[in-house]
Amino acid sequence: MSQEFSFNLVDKPWIPCIKNDGTQVTLNLQQVMSQAHKIRALTGDTPLITAALHRFLLTILHRVFGPDSEDEWAELWEEEMWDMASLNRYLEKWKSRFDLFDAERPFYQSSDDRMKTKSTISLSHDKSSGNNPTLFDHHTEEIGESLTPAQAAHILLTVQSFGLAGLSGISRTFTDGTMASGIIFLVQGNNLKETLMLNMIQYPPDELFQNIHTRDDKPSWEMDNPFNPDRKNPFGYLDYLTWQNRKVLLFPEETKEGVVVKKMTMGPALRYDAAILDPMKNYRIHKKLGPLNYSFSEDRVFWRNSSSLFAFSDDMSKKAVPPATLRWLRHLVKELGIPRRNQTYSTLALGMSKKQAKVFFFRQEQLPIPLDYLTDEILVEKLDNAINTSGTVAFDLVQTARLLGMYQQVSTVEEKGWHKQWAGLNVNAKSAINDWITHTDMERNYWANLDIPFQAFIVELARDEEKALAEWYAQLRKSAWRAFELATQSLGNDARSFKAMVKGESYLRYRLNEVLPKIEKEKTL
Incomplete structure (x- = not known):
């Protein structure tokens, strides 16, 4: 050089x-x-x-x-x-x-x-080169790039x-x-x-x-x-x-x-x-x-x-x-x-x-x-439990979405045995229900509503445990209902859809009261 x-x-x-x-x-x-x-x-x-x-x-x-x-x-x-x-x-x-x-x-x-000498684009993770797809721009191996x-x-x-x-x-x-x-x-x-x-x-x-x-x-x-x-x-x-x-x-x-770099060699x-x-x-x-x-x-x-x-x-x-x-x-x-x-x-x-x-x-x-x-190991355990509880609510939301889907796809739903009934459904029915669950984005919306509140929760838990947990559990409940509301907006206006919403609401309320501290008056949609 x-x-x-x-x-x-x-x-x-x-x-x-x-x-x-x-x-x-x-x-x-x-x-x-x-x-x-x-x-x-x-x-x-x-x-x-x-x-x-x-x-x-x-x-x-x-x-x-x-x-x-x-x-x-x-x-x-x-x-x-x-x-x-x-x-x-x-x-x-x-x-x-x-x-x-x-x-x-x-x-x-x-x-x-x-x-062999080649373009410096091969050095960049955000450029298109070899197996790597373009992430953020349209540089390619053929076009190359110029680095300061x-x-x-x-x-x-x-x-x-x-x-x-x-x-x-x-x-x-x-x-x-x-x-x-x-x-x-x-x-x-x-x-x-x-x-x-x-x-x-x-x-x-x-x-x-x-x-x-x-x-x-x-x-x-x-x-x-x-x-x-x-x-x-x-x-x-x-x-x-x-x-x-x-x-x-x-x-x-x-x-x-000025001075730039366009070419290089790179070997393992x-x-x-x-x-x-x-x-x-x-x-x-x-x-x-x-x-x-x-x-x-x-x-x-x-x-x-x-x-x-x-x-x-x-x-x-x-x-x-x-x-x-x-x-x-x-x-x-x-x-x-x-x-x-x-x-x-x-x-x-x-x-x-x-x-x-x-x-x-x-x-x-x-x-x-x-x-x-x-x-503080006890504090960490409480943080871990609070996060696990949020995951349990997310699981119950997905189950709620599955129940909603079953009421739309299956003529008769066994109210107390629908989990077992799900296992016996044919492939086409399961596929249609799973597609609907994905379409609603219920779980994704639930988690998205928790990102900012968690930033405050992890700090508050170390300062005032009782207050922090009460606010966090309230936020889990609020986020779950918000995600449910958004999902049910895609339901139709017929009797079957109305029944699905009522049954789904009832199941979600039951699960939230099982997982989270009960509140005096639960919301009704």
């Missing part, structure tokens, strides 16, 4: 930020570190870029500061801003390795003689972590990057400095990273050859955070608009052991398969699994493994009382839904987290 091109991440603006006053700015690496206490958040163009940027900054902070104990962590927490003398020494020492177009060691890149150096830096970080398994054009295939599956959780503080601290676990991390650590652990840009030895287990946490899943090499060129590289648990993900425990990461679902927002983030009790730990970042934060709150137990932060859930090397959607969700949930 010609030395005439240079874009050094240390002193060239490339990191998108929102400052505390709400203004949007693009800063270089040195500015982000020195102004972290004045920055509200990082804002990548996609949730994947946002996650990758945070992991990149955390790697540098771990390398410079550790911290190797809770006391060291507490000292860093109490300081308004980072020790820039230490950070500047590190950035200056490795400055050439942070140059995107360095002639010898371009940042996060390596040549691969096995691979800043955009190229974002995508380099992202493709190493979120790259998908698939064919590469040679015998060796691509494998998933470390963040390609599951959900990345980031605890958000009042500014970027707090956010990075809240996600900064002890280093070396010991059991927080399955005791994977060797003296060779370092970020990939410090290694003379990140791919030697070829390995499945990282040297440690820093190696893992900068795991080189691909060999990518960018080819910059000069245009009227390191494959990591899938048994490694990512410290920023949470996992459910499968009886036979062991830990499986929670993933985003098109029809299910994450708050419905949010109690798994606090599965610290003996009973809940058999069902889920919370992120190591939250386990470390719990330790700090219990042992040092910092951050304060009554503090409320939020968690950012970032990731994508994918299957067979195809990306279906990106998602970013935010959820408030009172720190009480980290230490």
